[in-house]
Amino acid sequence: MKKQILLLSTLIVLFFVASCKDNHESLRPGDEKKLKELYADIQKMAQQFNCENANDWEFSPIGSKACGGPTGFIAYSTKMDTAVFLQKVRSYTAEQAAFNKKWGVSSDCSLVNPPKGVACEDGKPKFTY
Numbered sequence: 001m002k003k004q005i006l007l008l009s010t011l012i013v014l015f016f017v018a019s020c021k022d023n024h025e026s027l028r029p030g031d032e033k034k035l036k037e038l039y040a041d042i043q044k045m046a047q048q049f050n051c052e053n054a055n056d057w058e059f060s061p062i063g064s065k066a067c068g069g070p071t072g073f074i075a076y077s078t079k080m081d082t083a084v085f086l087q088k089v090r091s092y093t094a095e096q097a098a099f100n101k102k103w104g105v106s107s108d109c110s111l112v113n114p115p116k117g118v119a120c121e122d123g124k125p126k127f128t129y
Contacts, residue, residue, distance in 0.1 A: 031099050038092045042074065045085050049077035051120035058082075059118055059127065062089050064097035067109035071096070075118045075125035 042062070051057060056078050063071030070093070076085055099105065115127035 028103055031102070035092070035095055035099055038088070038095060042085070042088050042092055045080060045088065046074055046076045049079055050123040051075075051077070051118070051125040052123070054118050054120050054125075057118040057120070057125050059115055060086060060089050061112075061114070062093060064093050064100060065109065065112075066100040066105045066107040070112055072112055073115055073127065075127065077125075 049056075057075055058078055059073045059075045061070035061072075062074045065071055074089065076082065100107075113129065115129055117128045118125045119128050120126070
């Protein structure tokens with residue numbers, strides 16, 4: 001899970017570092033801050049439950065690469081209000097896609113392999129491949 005979060009965080013940082021072609025460069029930090037806050041809120045929701053039974057966990061694609069496809073996947077407990085959680089994930093993904101378009105972000109265009117499932121390890125969800 002830590003590797004997944006690190007990979008996702010690295011990709012997001014790379015998106016933010018990419019050069020801009022927009023005349024409103026001064027607005028970009030506010031857009032970046034909004035994305036970071038949305039992602040932090042999603043992470044907080046996803047981490048509120050201990051992983052004790054892998055059957056209580058699912059995963060969802062999250063984020064939007066500039067070339068298309070998700071930036072990664074996020075595990076979540078089915079014990080939470082999944083409708084609210086998944087709406088936040090969709091909102092974040094749409095916001096990141098809009099950010100990429102607005103600021104001319106580029107990415108590596110590689111596909112992120114989806115996990116096969118979720119396992120519990122030391123109370124944390126871990127993707128299985």
